[in-house]
Every structure is written in C-alpha cells, then in structure tokens.
Amino acid sequence: xxxxxxxxxxxxxxxxxxxxxxxxxxxxxxxxxxxxxxxxxxxxxxxxxxxxxxxxxxxxxxxxxxxxxxxxxxxxxxxxxxxxxxxxxxxxxxxxxxxxxxxxxxxxxxx
Amino acid sequence: xxxxxxxxxxxxxxxxxxxxxxxxxxxxxxxxxxxxxxxxxxxxxxxxxxxxxxxxxxxxxxxxxxxxxxxxxxxxxxxxxxxxxxxxxxxxxxxxxxxxxxxxxxxxxxxx
Numbered sequence: 001x002x003x004x005x006x007x008x009x010x011x012x013x014x015x016x017x018x019x020x021x022x023x024x025x026x027x028x029x030x031x032x033x034x035x036x037x038x039x040x041x042x043x044x045x046x047x048x049x050x051x052x053x054x055x056x057x058x059x060x061x062x063x064x065x066x067x068x069x070x071x072x073x074x075x076x077x078x079x080x081x082x083x084x085x086x087x088x089x090x091x092x093x094x095x096x097x098x099x100x101x102x103x104x105x106x107x108x109x110x111x
Numbered sequence: 112x113x114x115x116x117x118x119x120x121x122x123x124x125x126x127x128x129x130x131x132x133x134x135x136x137x138x139x140x141x142x143x144x145x146x147x148x149x150x151x152x153x154x155x156x157x158x159x160x161x162x163x164x165x166x167x168x169x170x171x172x173x174x175x176x177x178x179x180x181x182x183x184x185x186x187x188x189x190x191x192x193x194x195x196x197x198x199x200x201x202x203x204x205x206x207x208x209x210x211x212x213x214x215x216x217x218x219x220x221x222x223x
Contacts, residue, residue, distance in 0.1 A: 009151075042115070042202050042214025043154065088153050094167070097209055098144060101153030 003027065004089055004102030012108045016078050021105040023089030024071045030092075032072050033099070034063055037086040043101075079109045113137060115215035117203050123221045124193055131189045132218040136205030143186050144212065145178055146202040147171065154202055160186060161208070193222045 031050045035043035049065035062075040089102040146154035162183040180186040204212040
C-alpha cells in the first residue's frame with residue numbers, strides 16, 4: 001500500500017477551468033510538500049505546508065493542509081497550458097528525512 | 112548552471128549489459144539522493160549519501176545496483192546485468208542537511 005494516495009490519477013481539462021487534486025494518507029505528518037514535474041525534468045518544489053488547516057497561495061494555486069495533518073489538496077484556478085505536468089505530494093520520512101512521494105496526478109490543460 | 116546535473120540524459124542498452132549514471136550535485140550540498148521513477152508514477156527512493164557515506168538503501172536496490180560517492184562530491188549509480196524491469200528514469204537530488212531537495216533532470220534508461 002502507498003503511504004500517499006493521490007487522486008485523480010489523470011485529469012484533462014480546458015484552459016480556464018478550475019480543478020482540485022488530492023493527497024491522502026492514514027498517517028499524520030509534521031509537514032507536506034507539493035512538487036510539479038514537467039516532462040523530461042526533475043520535480044520542482046512548489047510549497048511546504050506545516051500547520052494543520054494551513055492554506056498557502058502561489059498565484060493561481062491554493063494549497064491546503066488538512067486539520068489532522070493527514071491529507072492535503074491543491075486547487076488551481078483558471079488553469080493554463082503552462083500548468084500541464086505531474087503534480088506530486090511528498091513527505092519527509094525516516095532518519096534521512098528522505099522524501100516519500102505520492103502516486104502523482106498527471107494534469108493536461110488544453111487550449 | 113549550478114544546479115544538479117546528470118549524465119547521460121538517455122541510455123538505451125540491451126538486456127544483460129551494465130550501465131553507469133553520474134550525478135554532480137550542487138557543490139555545497141552534503142546530502143545526495145538517488146530515486147527511480149517509472150512512467151506516470153512518483154519517484155521511489157533508492158539510496159542516499161551524507162558526504163561520502165552511504166547511510167540508507169531501499170529494498171528496491173537489489174544486488175545488481177551499486178552506488179558510490181567516493182569523495183563526497185559526485186556520485187555514480189551502476190546497474191549490472193540490466194533487465195527490462197530496470198527501464199525507468201533515474202533521478203538524483205542533493206540538499207543541505209534537512210534542506211530542500213533539488214533534483215536533476217534525470218537519466219532515462221531503456222533496456223531492450
């Protein structure tokens with residue numbers, strides 16, 4: 001079983017639509033990160049959320065950490081083709097503080 | 112460019128051959144991580160180094176896989192006797208202790 005389950009797995013929408021992707025777990029985390037990965041590139045950190053219930057905004061992207069710190073959501077307003085990519089949530093685990101990634105949501109935004 | 116660099120970007124090999132990937136981390140970063148990513152999935156942790164010491168290895172890292180970071184700078188990941196199931200993107204990342212991980216662009220391996 002995966003530590004972090006993301007949904008949906010794949011989302012294809014038109015430019016201007018809104019969308020929400022989810023990252024769920026049965027475990028509690030001290031923090032959670034969201035990454036975006038474009039084809040042929042490595043993941044790039046978008047945001048880190050730390051406090052239960054915390055909301056962070058990055059332009060048209062809104063990130064929320066669940067009150068119980070077990071889940072998170074990413075909402076994109078008025079999606080643009082440049083938002084296309086693989087969205088990954090991740091948490092630090094173990095003594096190495098290594099990242100454990102979720103299953104990913106692949107977003108495709110078309111004109 | 113002072114980011115994480117990986118070489119080669121693409122490698123096509125025949126089953127049974129050995130391959131080696133190189134990662135050059137950001138120069139002041141003392142931690143270096145290797146991940147494997149299959150198409151459409153999230154990266155999976157393979158191993159990490161703090162300076163030259165390999166401190167953790169995933170169970171995904173079979174005996175055919177070996178990683179080194181001889182002088183605490185660049186790292187190599189070697190896969191011996193490649194199998195088709197080894198086909199994946201191999202990602203390297205570096206960080207300061209407890210710091211943000213910065214990823215390279217990855218090395219894509221195709222085993223025929």
